[in-house]
Amino acid sequence: MRVCLLVAGQTVPAISARRGEFAGWIRRQTGDAWAGQWSELDVRGEGPLPGPRDADAFVITGSSSSVAERAPWMLRTEQLVREIAAARTALLGICFGHQLVAQALGGQVTRNPRGREIGTVRVERTADDSLFAGLPRAFDVHATHVDAVTTLPPRAEVLATTALDPVASFRVGDRVKAVQFHPEFDADVMRGYLRARGHLVRAEGGDPEALLSAVHDGTRGRDILRNFARSVARGA
Numbered sequence: 001m002r003v004c005l006l007v008a009g010q011t012v013p014a015i016s017a018r019r020g021e022f023a024g025w026i027r028r029q030t031g032d033a034w035a036g037q038w039s040e041l042d043v044r045g046e047g048p049l050p051g052p053r054d055a056d057a058f059v060i061t062g063s064s065s066s067v068a069e070r071a072p073w074m075l076r077t078e079q080l081v082r083e084i085a086a087a088r089t090a091l092l093g094i095c096f097g098h099q100l101v102a103q104a105l106g107g108q109v110t111r112n113p114r115g116r117e118i119g120t121v122r123v124e125r126t127a128d129d130s131l132f133a134g135l136p137r138a139f140d141v142h143a144t145h146v147d148a149v150t151t152l153p154p155r156a157e158v159l160a161t162t163a164l165d166p167v168a169s170f171r172v173g174d175r176v177k178a179v180q181f182h183p184e185f186d187a188d189v190m191r192g193y194l195r196a197r198g199h200l201v202r203a204e205g206g207d208p209e210a211l212l213s214a215v216h217d218g219t220r221g222r223d224i225l226r227n228f229a230r231s232v233a234r235g236a
Contacts, residue, residue, distance in 0.1 A: 001036035003232065004055035006043050006077065008096050009063025015192040022061040025184035026094075026225060033226035034233065043077045052083040057090035057232040060097025062182060066147055067099045067109050078104035085176050090232045092131075093178035095145055101153075101178045102170070108151035116204060117164040118144040118197060119211035120190060120219060123181065127159050130231045131169070131177050131224055139220040142185035144193045149180070174236075177228065183221030190215050 005023045010016060019025070023040050041050065043060075050058075060077070067074060081104035084091045093101035099109040121143050125132055149167040152158065159177075160169040169179045185193075191212060194201070198208035 001056045001233065003034060003036065003038055003057045003059060003229070004050060005038065005040045006058055006060045006080075006097070007040055008043055008061050008077070008100070009065055011062075011189075012192060012196040014196060015189060019189060019192070022094075022184060025186075025189065026059060026061070029184050029186075029222040030225045030229050031222075034229035036233065043080075044073045049076060049080050052080065052087035052089050055089070057092070057228070058084055059228075060091070060093045060100055062095035062097065065096060067096070067103050068147070074100065081105065085172060088173070088175050090228075091176045092228050094184065095143075095180060095182055098169075098178035098180045099147055099149060101172075101176065102149040102156070102167075105153035105156070105172055105176070107149055107153040107156065109147050110150045111146060112148035112165065113150070114148075114164040116144075116146045116197075116201065116206070117148075117162065117180075118201060118206075119194060120187075120215045121162050121164075121181065123160045123162055123168055125160050127157060129159050129171060129177070130236060131159065131171075131179075131227050133227050135220055135223055140216070141179075141181040141183065141219050141221050141224075142187075142190040142215070143181040144190075144197065145180060179224065181221065183224040185219075185221060187215050187217040187219075 156172045162168045201208040
């Protein structure tokens, strides 16, 4: 069995130099919950994309890009998302991936009207899903984004919310899932983002120092990635 990581961007250079990139974090946080193979493909290139059944599951990573840019590689990847959904292959979108999945399937993404969400945030589950198996109704995750899904795709269901994002997670059917937050981040990575984005937070009226002090390692993102991997292994 194989999970294909569709790489849509890179992290902040200062973080990358110390800690690597999104795909490595996803594999590390998933750990032994996935005994199958991993593959990676940078969807921003001009080469051919995989078919919707070329892997048992796909994960679309985060990116500093915005889906509003409508770049050719984004449009190609959106078409792949539609094909994956039609084939009923498992798919998980993370942050930018969450937004791309929503837009590909008929939703709308805009700049978050509630403002930038960054730091360790509290997620409130609004529905049960295998993605959140074993997790409490409220738990903490790490997040950083300025865009948000403001209109859900048809037949989509919200799975979780945060104080600044009414669509922190959604599903379309039982095979396509998405989370606006970053389950692959640990506290060190989250602090790196706050240091890199601190001047923007301050310019927008926020308090980056307070956000930094609230970051902790007791988040549950790792559980979400492990739950996704287990569901793929079961064929669920």
